[in-house]
Amino acid sequence: MCRCLAILLLALLSLVLDQEGRPAPLATERALASLVPQRCRVYLEARAPGPLLELGLDHPFLLELRALPLGRALLAALERTPEEALERADAWLGGPALRALAELTHRGFGLGFDPATKETVLVALGRDAAAVERHSTLALDAIERHLGFPGALDRPRELRSGADVWILGDACLARREALLVIGNDSRLVSETLALAADPKGLGLFERPGFAAHHAERPPDALVWAWLELAELERHADPGFRELRAANRTPAGQALLGARAAALLSARALSATLLRDGERGLALWLRAFEAPCAAALAPPGRDGDVPAAIGGQGLATALVYRDFSHYVSERARLFPPEALPGFAELLSNGALFFGGQDLGADVLPRLSPWIRLVSREAEFAADRRPELALPALAAVAALEDQDHGEEWVTAFQTIVSIANLDQAQKGKKGLRLHLEREGEVEISLARFPTPLPSDGVDLRYNLEPALAVVGRHLVLGTHASLVRELVRTLGASPPVPPSTTRETLELDAPGWRSTLERSFEHLVARKMLDEGLERGEAEAEIGGLRLALASIDGTRLELRGDDPAAPELRLGLRLARSEGQR
């Protein structure tokens, strides 16, 4: 009896031990991110790269990229063609490499990085256990062959959390059913395997905000990433810290606006890369916990939106900058060291606006929605700068047309005061002029026409002008653009905002022609700045030229109703390759 009991106990014990040695099978619906230890503060995931890898070099989008000027240039610079490289990879592996990669990552892969220890782990879910075993064995055999360790990797070194583990120097490779784990640190791989063995393991889902962002990633995303900026900042260089702090500076706010600046200072960011139509790529950035954005967000002052401006341009943008809010709430919004600058601004503002308070009187009468337009300026033949730059104009909506007069006066006062300063230095000043475009009077200032033998300097790009068109206030760096906008705006009134979003659109071909005009200047500058030979400098600027030739345009849009979670969407339209034109 006792003997039977002992045998039974032994059998039960062996069963329990076996259970411990072999954890429950990995659930098929298990999310990749739940396998990555939460100490990884950077995570990148591709959910289903299999189909993409199976098409390989024949993928239509890849073919499209290869046909673009930038693609052709990059290929020409390579030592061997992608086809040759792939052949070599196949030969190295002893089988089709892309096929093996597709099988090993059939259900996706995720890459985690711990910035504190600089450790990285890759988790991949293959098609099934058999496929993973077959292809990973192929890879291990290849490593053995090529590194000269015959038989060294025939068997796993150990068993951890139910996974077979191979150690290759600092690197560690583990395989369990359809799961493959590769890391540059054995401890991180062990933590990953422990998570895989625990059916309730949450991994990165324990990080605040991760689950919500992860759940909202689009199903067709090529790559999705999670970056904990606050954690990265602790290990980053001072430049990164300064960039994050820009959100709290008036300059950062004026340049980027509350939402875009908040992206920089958010606790975390999720990034999604996806295809957008046949020839488009999109990058979405969404912030998690951006408290500064809430503080700087509009307090409900919507104001009207300037009428839409048709026609082509190098860049068009619609931005939200509530300058009156910045001024009136400056002590709450910005650090103390920024306040003297505001005092100077208010003092100068009173000088320009006939004693009015900029924060209380002038800016609140201006809509926070501002339209920006950049186009080529039109220069008179004897005033065309040797280095002609595009003009930029801003269009804002006034609360009342009558308030336009004070802006005209301020413009003329600013020019006069600037001229006094120039005169004290013995320099030539701007001359004030009044011109008419239809019924609209344009105030403008320009330098005297230079002598033909003197050349036309960079400063001739500046011919500032201001006009009031109905309730629209138009201010530009060059009178020709202001004149054009006066014609375009005509009688269109500003419109109330509805679902208006901040946007920026860039026209790549336009910028390319600007670059072509400035090419010699940029090359020469690079030679002197970096001590490069002309050929080297040309090649570097040429890279930008090729990039611009390869895209048609970009669109940037700021979204997010929750000011603490702004979202930036960047779209890139690829140019048609020469064969398609």
Add this chain to the structure above:
Amino acid sequence: MNGDLLEPWEPGANGWDRAAVLHLYRRGGFGASPGEVEQALSDGLQPTLARLFEDHTSPELRDSIRPLLAAGELELLQAWWMALILEGGAPLRERMTLVWHGHFATSNDKVDDVRMMHAQNECFRRLGLGDFRVLLRAVARDPAMLRWLDGDSNRRGQPNENFARELMELFALGLGNFDEQDVREGARAFSGWGTFGRSFVSRPELHDEGVKSIFDRSGTWTGEDALDLVLEHPACARHVARRLLQAFVAPKVADEWVEALVHVLRGAGWDVGHTLRTLLASRLFFSAAARRSRIAGPVELAAVAARGLDAGIAPRCAARLAADMGQSLFRPPSVKGWEGGRAWIHSGHWIARHNALVAISAADGAGGSDTRLDLASLFRTTDREELAGRIQ
């Protein structure tokens, strides 16, 4: 040193050594790369001297300033000149351009026009090794100089003496060789000379046509006449010769050296290049009194260090280092130019010199550094003599 001090130096069997080569390259140019030193040792004095006079500046580098002038940034002009110096394509021409820049010191701080400063710089480059009389006449009409020394406000009845005074005191004669009346009358002769845009203009309606007395010679002198009178003054050749000796031989110049060089200068029809060809090959130039007698100016120091170490320093960075050490190109502190000598090594500049040399020698081009220097290969030799020479 006796009267034949400008006779050609005969180096003898061991005289033409690394120290002699480096001395010639440091004074006649901006130092030599290790390759140039080896070449010079193998070629001998005369071919090396001839090489200093050659101009192999790359046209691409020379022309690179054209598209940049419209930007009006002085830093770019400074970097461009520094690039010409570092390239070493025309060693003596660039050296002489710097000498004349210090002699006819003009600052962009007042001129405030990069194109004008560039035009003046090209004038020094083009004429600096030629006839001094031609150079002086060109400088007198140079728009940057006219703006710097208030030519535009020099008019009949309201003479501005600035240019006439500096012409006599600093540019051509030196103190003690003129008096206040010469300055006043000289200013009247130059009245009406000014600028129109970026060009020279002579305005007859503003010129004082009355009789002037300069150096006790009376006449209705014009600006051109005044320049002739200055050039005919016996002190002029001595002043130029002294300046050349200070720049190329030693800061303390003996009167006998001056007299000897005046003889050469006059004999060569005021040709500076010809005069320097004699001076740089002379016993005086290679004498112990000349060697190691000057404290290098910042531009010279940065360039000699970078070229000697074959360090690929970016021109803009080198120009900035020179400015930190007290010599910002195109911005001399006054019409007297840079004081030079021991002023280069007062405590503030000394620290900057130290830091500049560390920046040039310690950087390896990684991490965004502006310099690229392979110190390991430079000091790879185990030959102590050779190593000492390289350090020298």
